[in-house]
Amino acid sequence: MTLKTPNFTGWRAVVLSEADGNTDRLRRQLGLLGVSVAVQWTPLSAADLPDLVLIDADRGWDELLPFSDAAPACPVVALLGSEAPGRIAWALRHGAGAIIPKPVSAATVYPALVLAVSLHEERLEARRRIAHLEERLKLRPLVFAAVKRLAAERHIDEERAYAILRDCAMRRRLPIEQLAAFFLGGSESLREVG
Structure with a gap:
């Protein structure tokens, strides 16, 4: 699989967090990358998924995302300020492909997005290959x-x-x-x- 650095211009992102200084910095940095941003602290709808989700993993709960089991429908980036193993495990369980440490620094946003998108694409490709191999195995x-x-x-x-x-x-x-x-x-x- 050839990986290339994505261009985020025109992407839609949802930040699942309460509005604060971190969300302000995220909104500003994502805007510079051409991403339109919505901030909400209510569960994400499965019917209207964005191109990218950034979630406060310190305070997030399972129902915030319409997917789990590390099979996200779009790339996920966790916002994490603690080193609690349970919170890191929660982020991984919900498919986080990268972590942006809190307090958010502008220099950490773009690399985290690239990592999350690359990992998401690799996961999708792996799922396609597994499905293909399972189909062949059935035959x-x-x-x-x-x-x-x-x-x-x-x-x-x-x-x-x-x-x-x-x-x-x-x-x-x-x-x-x-x-x-x-x-x-x-x-x-x-x-x-x-």
Whole structure:
């Protein structure tokens, strides 16, 4: 995965915190980056998610975010003034990809945003890859059945049958699971081999 530094111009951010000096500094710094900012201390709606969430992890509670279990729907940055392990664990459990220490310093905002966005993109990519692999794993019984049938039809061992199926799939640039389904469905006879 190629990571590039994001341009935040036009992004929408919600700061889940009570208004104070930290939120003022955040609003100012985010504005300089081209981010429109809303500050609220009420739960975030799942229907209207922003591009980025910054949350006061010192005082936050579970219902503030419409997601948890480190599977955030958008990048999350925690605002943290304490070193309490429970508060750090809470931030991580809610998907924080970066921490901005309190009191907020202008120099900490941009790097935290970049880290949170990069980590969020990596998480999304990992979830996509896992879903793809799980789907292929579900289809493995098709491959096994196709190998068994091909071995029986051609009077060859299963290792050779699998090699034939694999080679045909590679030649046709199809996933082996798809070729196995075609073969078992009768729409493919694998004529080009043996």
